[in-house]
Amino acid sequence: MKRSENKSRYAILGMLTIAPMSGYDLKKFTEKSMNYFWNENYAWIYPTLKQLEQEGLVVSSQEKQEGRPDRHLYTLTEQGRAELRRWLNEPTVFHETPRNEHLLKMFFADQVPLSITIEQMRFWREALQNMLTSLEDLDRQASVVALEQKVPQGRPYRLLALSYGLHMGRAQLVWCEETIAKLEGLP
Amino acid sequence: MKRSENKSRYAILGMLTIAPMSGYDLKKFTEKSMNYFWNENYAWIYPTLKQLEQEGLVVSSQEKQEGRPDRHLYTLTEQGRAELRRWLNEPTVFHETPRNEHLLKMFFADQVPLSITIEQMRFWREALQNMLTSLEDLDRQASVVALEQKVPQGRPYRLLALSYGLHMGRAQLVWCEETIAKLEGLP
DNA sequence: ATTGGCATGTAAGAAGTTACATGATTAC
DNA sequence: GTAATCATGTAACTTCTTACATGCCAAT
Numbered sequence: 488m489k490r491s492e493n494k495s496r497y498a499i500l501g502m503l504t505i506a507p508m509s510g511y512d513l514k515k516f517t518e519k520s521m522n523y524f525w526n527e528n529y530a531w532i533y534p535t536l537k538q539l540e541q542e543g544l545v546v547s548s549q550e551k552q553e554g555r556p557d558r559h560l561y562t563l564t565e566q567g568r569a570e571l572r573r574w575l576n577e578p579t580v581f582h583e584t585p586r587n588e589h590l591l592k593m594f595f596a597d598q599v600p601l602s603i604t605i606e607q608m609r610f611w612r613e614a615l616q617n618m619l620t621s622l623e624d625l626d627r628q629a630s631v632v633a634l635e636q637k638v639p640q641g642r643p644y645r646l647l648a649l650s651y652g653l654h655m656g657r658a659q660l661v662w663c664e665e666t667i668a669k670l671e672g673l674p
Numbered sequence: 675m676k677r678s679e680n681k682s683r684y685a686i687l688g689m690l691t692i693a694p695m696s697g698y699d700l701k702k703f704t705e706k707s708m709n710y711f712w713n714e715n716y717a718w719i720y721p722t723l724k725q726l727e728q729e730g731l732v733v734s735s736q737e738k739q740e741g742r743p744d745r746h747l748y749t750l751t752e753q754g755r756a757e758l759r760r761w762l763n764e765p766t767v768f769h770e771t772p773r774n775e776h777l778l779k780m781f782f783a784d785q786v787p788l789s790i791t792i793e794q795m796r797f798w799r800e801a802l803q804n805m806l807t808s809l810e811d812l813d814r815q816a817s818v819v820a821l822e823q824k825v826p827q828g829r830p831y832r833l834l835a836l837s838y839g840l841h842m843g844r845a846q847l848v849w850c851e852e853t854i855a856k857l858e859g860l861p
Numbered sequence: 862a863t864t865g866g867c868a869t870g871t872a873a874g875a876a877g878t879t880a881c882a883t884g885a886t887t888a889c
Numbered sequence: 890g891t892a893a894t895c896a897t898g899t900a901a902c903t904t905c906t907t908a909c910a911t912g913c914c915a916a917t
Contacts, residue, residue: 524773559897647853
């Protein structure tokens with residue numbers, strides 16, 4: 488595993504600014520709070536954590552637990568924070584390669600009966616609906632938390648990111664419904 | 675290179691339903707007409723074409739050209755079309771792993787001065803604006819073509835796919851502008 | 862003169878996924 | 890009793906990207 492342009496490094500460093508976490512925690516956190524724009528998996532997290540430790544960007548401490556494997560808690564170092572900031576300051580190259588298998592099928596749907604395409608679209612709508620619902624739940628939770636904190640928050644970055652997810656989710660659903668309607672209106 | 679779940683296979687088979695093409699053509703086609711939801715690159719296209727030929731899903735013919743390398747034209751076989759249809763009929767698993775580096779930076783932006791984040795957002799808006807403009811051009815072209823064909827078209831699948839790109843592009847831009855405004859309004 | 866388009870390809874490496882291995886605890 | 894959660898890790902593999910190699914033609 489080389490340094491280079493491994494984005495998981497920064498995702499992990501970023502999460503560790505919130506709190507010290509284990510590999511397991513990191514995975515759970517991405518699943519719960521970042522799944523609409525990021526994912527990680529164990530087979531990448533564990534080696535990356537070791538790498539980061541070797542570079543002195545994080546330090547680990549062991550937490551003994553009864554009847555369970557020890558937790559390896561990783562904490563961000565000052566170097567780690569500096570490295571994260573360096574990356575945050577870098578301009579981001581616009582990278583448009585979001586392969587969408589659903590759309591690929593739609594693009595070549597003339598090879599297949601209309602009924603199949605409509606069925607697939609309904610399936611997709613279902614999945615989108617579920618995703619959007621869980622995002623809206625997340626949003627409600629986050630807003631409650633934000634209100635309960637009496638201290639006025641300077642910068643609601645996490646809520647803004649969430650709002651991106653909501654915008655996209657809604658736009659996808661709108662398109663999906665429009666499209667199903669159009670397809671159903673075809674001869 | 676194994677068969678398995680290589681999606682490029684189906685993208686290539688699909689494009690070859692439109693016309694026989696060379697590896698070069700296939701790349702150009704994705705760039706011109708599918709870039710908002712799909713991409714391919716040479717280092718993947720050429721080996722995949724060979725693989726597809728070995729499997730009998732495409733056949734190649736050589737086209738001699740003066741002062742230029744020969745074009746290897748690939749044509750879909752009946753088996754190839756059948757394989758494409760098989761895939762089109764399969765249900766699509768909803769796969770939400772669209773890693774978005776811009777959002778990752780937004781998520782951890784509290785580590786960095788507000789001005790940096792605003793700058794980055796303006797950059798992103800610029801890129802989105804350009805993408806959307808070129809999509810709108812594509813749409814205009816496609817609509818003109820659709821009108822010129824006097825024969826009523828049964829199924830405007832390509833236009834529907836394009837419409838997805840437009841929906842998403844606009845939603846992203848809307849969010850981007852909202853977000854810039856909010857950030858600029860912060861203390 | 863030099864950039865961009867036409868045209869095909871390979872090698873090497875980075876990035877990401879799946880399957881496996883282990884094993885206790887808790888909730889249904 | 891069976892599934893889910895907690896917890897860490899590796900091996901093998903697939904997928905994808907970058908860089909390299911070659912060389913002519915047309916346009917600026």
